[in-house]
Amino acid sequence: MDHQQVHDYLLAKPCTSVSQPFGEGVDVYKVKDRMFATLALGKMGKEDDEHRHWRVNLKCDPDEAQALRDIFSAVLPGYHMNKKLWNTVMLDGSIPTGELERMMDNSFHLVVEKMPKKCRKNSKKIYGVEHS
Template sequence: MKTSIIAYCLKKQGAMKEYPFGPEILVLKVGGKIFALIFEEAEDEFRLNLKCDPVIAENLREQHEAVRPGYHMNKKHWNTVMVDGSLPLTDIFDMINHSYDLVVGKLPKSVRESLLEMK
């Protein structure tokens, strides 16, 4: 499942992967800004940090035991998703889309336009 999630993130326009915090934490960025962190523990059970609108973040935490306040992040704007099989992959992909869109929406106009040109 982790491989599918990483591949999905990397298909996002302008997405790049880095390991600035060491080999255990995969950081996915767009326009130099983080939209996802993957804590590389095990293939079938790991943590994924995603940016989230604060109201939606609270709702997701109430609805899903696997969604928690962001681990080592601003807990108002980030969620940690425990990828343990309890959430459908489509729900995780929706959360990734939301995180990516939030980050892209805050990028300078010139960077957003360059992302569109990549298509």
């Protein structure tokens, strides 16, 4: 997936908005005012401008976050985020589309699940997430 496909996929989630509260160049995706992803063009380390990649930060279960880092070289601890709960995924084409979509879905669902009960009312219908 390229950055435009990731943008479209994230924005297609129910009740999602995008803004740039950290300045131009960093898109922040929120569901009901709660961040579940960021998308930015950047470099990691001392790479020159020709080797910049789009990257997406996604919330993740701590155990799964580490497992994904072990499996995929393009998954790193969350850049400027809580490194236990967030991963940075480099959009370099090395991660299969289905896996990247699963990671984005999980990030969205983790944020929805943490919303107060009144915000989750009708969540199965609106968000596609079941709650007890």
